[in-house]
Amino acid sequence: MAWIHDLPHWLVGLAIMTIFVVGALGGFVVTRPWMRRRGLHELIDNGVIGWIFSATLSIYAITIGLTAVASWTGYVAAANVASLEAAEIAALYRDLGAYPQPARDTCRGRLRDYLKFVIDTSWPAQRRGEIPHGGTRVLTTFQDALFAFEPTTDGQRAVHAEALQVFNRLVEARRQRLDVVDQAVPGALWAVLLLGAVLAIAGSYVFSIESVGAQALMTALLATMIALLVFFIAVTDRPYRGTMGIPPSAYELVLDDLVTTTAP
Numbered sequence: 285m286a287w288i289h290d291l292p293h294w295l296v297g298l299a300i301m302t303i304f305v306v307g308a309l310g311g312f313v314v315t316r317p318w319m320r321r322r323g324l325h326e327l328i329d330n331g332v333i334g335w336i337f338s339a340t341l342s343i344y345a346i347t348i349g350l351t352a353v354a355s356w357t358g359y360v361a362a363a364n365v366a367s368l369e370a371a372e373i374a375a376l377y378r379d380l381g382a383y384p385q386p387a388r389d390t391c392r393g394r395l396r397d398y399l400k401f402v403i404d405t406s407w408p409a410q411r412r413g414e415i416p417h418g419g420t421r422v423l424t425t426f427q428d429a430l431f432a433f434e435p436t437t438d439g440q441r442a443v444h445a446e447a448l449q450v451f452n453r454l455v456e457a458r459r460q461r462l463d464v465v466d467q468a469v470p471g472a473l474w475a476v477l478l479l480g481a482v483l484a485i486a487g488s489y490v491f492s493i494e495s496v497g498a499q500a501l502m503t504a505l506l507a508t509m510i511a512l513l514v515f516f517i518a519v520t521d522r523p524y525r526g527t528m529g530i531p532p533s534a535y536e537l538v539l540d541d542l543v544t545t546t547a548p
Contacts, residue, residue: 289526
């Protein structure tokens with residue numbers, strides 16, 4: 285369901301709710317007269333049906349609820365990874381301030397190039413659901429400059445050792461970010477969720493309720509609740525995808541508040 289992220293979320297939410305509610309009420313309108321014509325409603329014990337329906341709905345609620353939690357957890361993790369990478373860039377940039385010239389300007393300049401690459405190139409690719417390429421090359425140019433520096437004093441050796449540690453954490457955070465780009469709910473699980481929704485809504489048709497309005501309202505409320513959860517899962521299962529995905533604000537903050545103000 286990656287195409288969902290290419291549309292405005294309000295439109296996606298409205299479309300999903302409309303499909304579920306209209307589909308549920310349409311099924312109700314078709315099945316209720318059919319059951320009444322055959323006298324099936326007179327054979328139904330609402331107490332027994334209610335127990336079976338509750339058990340079925342509980343199983344489905346657990347399934348869709350856990351999926352929603354897992355999807356949101358992945359979304360938060362993706363945001364945290366991006367913030368962590370930006371924080372490591374900021375820390376590394378600060379450490380480089382203790383380097384002598386010309387190593388300081390060279391390393392800082394190449395780190396700025398990587399930061400701009402993430403904002404201008406990597407993020408647009410991630411919004412399209414693509415794993416960005418080229419970042420390794422840009423980061424390698426910075427690595428070459430960093431590794432080429434030879435400290436000559438105890439203070440420089442201490443700062444250089446810290447910079448190397450921060451750089452390694454930066455590489456790890458970048459790898460974690462790239463791993464999350466194509467993170468999504470598996471197609472098999474989507475099939476389970478949607479088929480379960482159909483079965484759960486169809487179960488509400490079986491009750492024998494004299495008031496058509498009351499039963500229709502019960503069915504519509506159930507369909508609405510399921511639609512809301514499906515919408516939530518759909519918009520959070522690809523955290524970087526689309527214009528409503530996680531923005532590169534953490535990187536932009538580093539570029540604006542730290543790098544730009546201290547650039548040579």
